[in-house]
Each structure stands twice: as C-alpha cells, then as structure tokens.
Amino acid sequence: MSEIRQNIATREWVIIATERAKRPEQFVREPRERITDRPIYAPDCPFCPGNEEIDLERLRLPEQGDWIVRVVANRFPALQERGMLQPNFSRFGHALAGIGHHEVVVESRFHNTCPALETIDEIELTLRANRQRGIALHGDPRIAQIIYFKNHGVSAGASLLHPHTQLLALPVVPHNIEDRIETAKRHYSAHWECVFCRMRNEEEHAGTRMLAQTDHFSAFVPYAALSPFHVWIMPHRHTASFSDATDPELRDLAVVLRDLLKRMYVGLGDPDYNYVIRTAPRRERTAPYLHWYMSVIPRVIRTAGFELGSGMYINTALPEASAEFLRNVKIADG
Amino acid sequence: MSEIRQNIATREWVIIATERAKRPEQFVREPRERITDRPIYAPDCPFCPGNEEIDLERLRLPEQGDWIVRVVANRFPALQERGMLQPNFSRFGHALAGIGHHEVVVESRFHNTCPALETIDEIELTLRANRQRGIALHGDPRIAQIIYFKNHGVSAGASLLHPHTQLLALPVVPHNIEDRIETAKRHYSAHWECVFCRMRNEEEHAGTRMLAQTDHFSAFVPYAALSPFHVWIMPHRHTASFSDATDPELRDLAVVLRDLLKRMYVGLGDPDYNYVIRTAPRRERTAPYLHWYMSVIPRVIRTAGFELGSGMYINTALPEASAEFLRNVKIADG
Numbered sequence A, B: 001m002s003e004i005r006q007n008i009a010t011r012e013w014v015i016i017a018t019e020r021a022k023r024p025e026q027f028v029r030e031p032r033e034r035i036t037d038r039p040i041y042a043p044d045c046p047f048c049p050g051n052e053e054i055d056l057e058r059l060r061l062p063e064q065g066d067w068i069v070r071v072v073a074n075r076f077p078a079l080q081e082r083g084m085l086q087p088n089f090s091r092f093g094h095a096l097a098g099i100g101h102h103e104v105v106v107e108s109r110f111h112n113t114c115p116a117l118e119t120i121d122e123i124e125l126t127l128r129a130n131r132q133r134g135i136a137l138h139g140d141p142r143i144a145q146i147i148y149f150k151n152h153g154v155s156a157g158a159s160l161l162h163p164h165t166q167l168l169a170l171p172v173v174p175h176n177i178e179d180r181i182e183t184a185k186r187h188y189s190a191h192w193e194c195v196f197c198r199m200r201n202e203e204e205h206a207g208t209r210m211l212a213q214t215d216h217f218s219a220f221v222p223y224a225a226l227s228p229f230h231v232w233i234m235p236h237r238h239t240a241s242f243s244d245a246t247d248p249e250l251r252d253l254a255v256v257l258r259d260l261l262k263r264m265y266v267g268l269g270d271p272d273y274n275y276v277i278r279t280a281p282r283r284e285r286t287a288p289y290l291h292w293y294m295s296v297i298p299r300v301i302r303t304a305g306f307e308l309g310s311g312m313y314i315n316t317a318l319p320e321a322s323a324e325f326l327r328n329v330k331i332a333d334g
Helices: A121-137 A177-190 A195-206 A246-267 A305-310 A319-328 B120-138 B174-193 B197-205 B247-268 B305-310 B320-329
Strands: A003-006 A013-016 A055-062 A069-073 A094-097 A102-106 A145-152 A166-170 A212-215 A217-220 A231-236 A271-280 A293-298 A311-317 B003-006 B015-017 B059-060 B069-073 B092-099 B101-106 B147-154 B164-170 B210-213 B217-220 B231-235 B272-279 B295-299 B313-316
Touching: A055 A121, A069 A121, A102 A121, A121 A145, A121 A246, A121 B295, A145 B305, A166 B247, A166 B305, A195 A212, A195 A217, A195 A231, A212 A319, A217 A246, A217 B197, A231 A246, A246 A271, A246 A293, A246 A319, A271 B305, A271 B313, A293 B305, A305 A311, A305 B147, A305 B164, A305 B272, A305 B295, B003 B272, B059 B120, B069 B120, B101 B120, B101 B320, B120 B147, B120 B247, B174 B197, B197 B210, B197 B231, B210 B247, B210 B320, B217 B247, B231 B247, B247 B295, B247 B320, B305 B313
Parallel strands: A013 A311, B015 B313
Antiparallel strands: A003 A013, A003 B092, A055 A069, A069 A102, A094 B003, A102 A166, A145 A166, A145 A271, A212 A217, A217 A231, A231 A293, A271 A293, B003 B015, B059 B069, B069 B101, B101 B164, B147 B164, B147 B272, B210 B217, B217 B231, B231 B295, B272 B295
C-alpha cells in the first residue's frame, strides 16, 4: 500500500509509491566517464588556475598565496548588479528591473574533481566563501533573499564542469519561500517552538532515517522525503540565517556533507544532484521561527506533468530504505 | 536588462533573463527519430488495439464499434483504489494511506502519433474522456482533488510511447494548490472579480502575448511565463471546475490545443512537453474565485538548484518573443 506523507515544516505532501517502489540498488547509475578521467586542467576553463578573469573576482581564500577557493561574478548573470529597482505595478502583475547579484564559488583549483572527492578543507572554504559573500550581499539594501545552490551533472543543470556553487541574491522573497515562512510562523505561534528543531528532535528520536549526528549537525532523510535519497542537514543551534553560522559549525558541516556526498558517489555511481541552502530572508535574519538547513536532492528520478500540476512529488523509494542504503555504503575515511 | 515579473494569479516570480536570452529559434530541437517512423502498431504495447486488458478498462469512446479513445486503470498506480483513508497524525507529520485513482486515457488507436498529429476528433474525445472520468471520480467521497496531465517525450517523464494522458485522483488538496486558491480568494475579496478573468482580459487587451481567441477560449503566453513557450489556454466562461466544461467548449478546446501543439511540433521540432489542467478541488467545484485552465509547458530548458531552492524560475526567452514565434509558425490547416 502506498502512503501519502506531509512534511510538518513545509506542508508539502508526497506520495510514497510503494507499488512502483524500487529497491535503492535500482537507482545506481550506469557506469560512465569518471570525473577523474578528465584533465586536471582545461585551457579554456575560466575557473582553472592561470585563466582567472581578475575583473570578475569578488573573493579568494586564502587571500595570500595560491587560492584554494575563489568567488567570481557570473559572466552571464541572471540579474545585474547596477541599477535601481524601479517597481512597476502593471495591470498584468508586478515587475521589477532585474537587479541582484549572481556569483560563482569555484570550489577547487582542480578541474577534474567534485565535492565527493575534494578535501574537507576545500569544502570548508567553499562554505566559508558562500557565507562571506552572503554577508557582503546582505549589505546591499536592494537585496531581499539569497539563494545558495549547487548543480552537479548535466541533468541537475550544470553547464560548466569545473566544480562550483552559485549564489543568487534577489530583490524579492520568492513566493514559495514566503509561504514556507508563513507556515513556520504559524507553527511557532501555535506551539511556541521552532518547527525545524521539532522535526530534528523527532528524527533523532526515531532514528530510522538518521544518517549522521555530529557536534553541530544532524543529517537525515526527511519523513516526507520528496525523492529517493533526499537529505536534510540541519544545524543543532537554532539559527535562522546561514550568514550566522560559526567557523566550527562550517567545519563540521564540511565533514558531514563530504561524508554524505561520498556515500552517494560510491553507492549510487556519482549521480547528478543539487544542493541548496535554505536560509532566512534578509528582513528575517533573526526570526525565532526560522532555522537554516541544507537540502541535498540527487536527480535519480524525473518529474513530470503530475508534479508540475500539483506541486506534489511521487517518491518511488521508502525514505527509511533510502537512509538504510546510504548508512550501509562503505567509504574510505579521510 | 533582465526583468523580474510576478504572475498576479499565482504570485510566482520569474526572472526574465534577457542577458542570457536566446532567440526563440535557438530552442529548436535537434532532428531525431520522427514519431511517424515508429510502427503504427506495437505487439507489446498495452494501449494498442488487440492488446487491451479488459479488466483494467474504465471507459471507451465511442461505446459502440471500434473505440477511438480508451480509459484504463494504471497497471502500476501511484495510489490504490481500495481501502480506507486512515489518517495518521504522527509526530513527524501527517500521513494517509495511499488511496486514490490513477487512470490512463489512451488518446488514439495508433501507436505512432501524438496530439500534434492526431485528428480534432481524437483530441476532443480525449478531453471528453478526461471530463467523464473526472466526474465519476468526484463521486468517490475520499477524493479531494484531481490532477489531469500529459507527459510527451522522455524528458517530460513519459515512459510509454503510445500517446496517452493521465488522471490522478488524490485524497488531499496539494499544498501548492491550496496556496493558489488562497491567493485567488484574497483577490476576489479585495476586488470583487476573478483574478483569472482579469488576467485574460488584460492579455486580450494588450495582445502582444496572444496566440488564439476563439468562441470559447483564449490562448496566450502569460506575462510572467515560467519558461519559453509556456502557454495558458483559458475558457471565457467563468467556471471553476473542468468537470463543468460543456461539449461545445471541449470541441473548441480541441481545436485550440491542436493548433498550439502543431505549432510547437513544426516550429520547435517536436519538443518534449507537459500539459496540465488546473481545476478546482472537489469541495470548491463552484467557488466564484476559481477558474479552470490548461497550462502547456514545453521542456526546452532544464531546472536546477536555483529553482529547487527558491520555487522561482529563470525564463531565458521574452514571453512576447515566444508568442510572436509561435504565431508566425506556418502550419497546414485541418
């Protein structure tokens, strides 16, 4: 019998379709070109050392000596940095000039790597660079919301091979995020608790979907996971904004994230995936009802008309089975 | 300069990314196997005449003689027809047994066709079959919402080649749909008008994004189209539920829909696409603030981490240019 589950924090429903369910092994990707078979350096890659476009550079870490991680303005930005917002309330709907920031965090000096194969230092610096740029962009009064995300692989929307993440700083709070905030606020008013803290506590207590628990983070497949191997990584400290993550937290997150991505890489055959950092809008950076976290979504199933028409998802793997599979993947330490 | 537009009815924001914008011609698909090169009949296709599984059949039109359109229960349903809902309010979130209906409308006797190549009669009967099954499934008190949708092509989620649409009858109203209803209701309270009627009137008045206007329907690229060639087809008569569409309306919709899909087929090289019918939940079948319509979404761009993390879209074509391109495609009549 299938089951329909609702996420208490987002109120999204998902169909856990056990009739169509596959064993987690069935999501393992066909063998293909390995990332490490690519050249370590590509002459035409704008992210490789030696090809840096210095006028686009926004940050390099470390600041002295060879950089390990670099932030650059996107050469083909979805939004432009210069200009006034000029809101225009037309009869069709609202419009704004496309003002904002679109930056790219280059995660490594090496062309032929990915987070699963990177060092913890590289991942930690990537997270720090994201945080630092997020704080800087919060200084722009035109900005309302920052979206931090990674696309790994073609089906996840990646167009450049050199490993990188992206930040898009928006002049509006997306409707979907406003709606989630409203839900969290309502839960807070009704129960005097953060719905995300509550969810984490319940997941830790149950244990069946847990993947990792460290000093600062818990990683788990959510009860109402939208797709196979969908994972949330949540900080223990109740903090609304990713910009307020501490150095020890980011170090710890780097360890947890690399462990998860390695398990996916080894266990599922390097699937395409996205990760996003869900964080508070600028105006609600210290809101007591919000809690930032990272969501990792392997692209192992396709969405179709049903998802477009309903906003619901059909998950063809039991969340508990996804978690068990990932827990059991054998990976080398270090 | 890019622009950020909001749809007045759904409140979704979209980035119209003119810096990355492509001319509509750039979305034309590479030549590939043509649908008409496939066999007209496939021995292992459960939807081809002669291979009918009669125990799964729910409807055939016409009822006498050779069927043209047939409705069958999905052999691998996402939801099961038998059972009690058994709501379970656990500490992780809500859960229900996976009760519902999952049916398939076979659009044609021919294996090697698609709506762009079908006759108007076939499309009309497909729409009628959807309506008739929708009305029947509304008779099940466990059902709250029906999602009508079509997946054309692999990247749009189609797994069987024989042309078909699907109905999923859900025991819950998806959160995303509840949210849209709330928005429409608020507009109705504030302005004493249906926000969808308003939008259609504004689009007809402006004309720049219009594709077709017939006795009963208007087709247009919405002002805040989520992706290139995204089209809404809206009935003129203010009706909340697709189940209340009349016979002349469905005939007219068949004409408008086939014309649009033919333009896409010829002009864009048979792109993969989805269409969905957005209709009122059962409990709000006659709600004055709701208005059913069809949304057609060609899969010409990929969604990535940004869309997952924000719920927003980046449209790399100007809606006005998408409309102009589709208007100018030359198609044979009849």
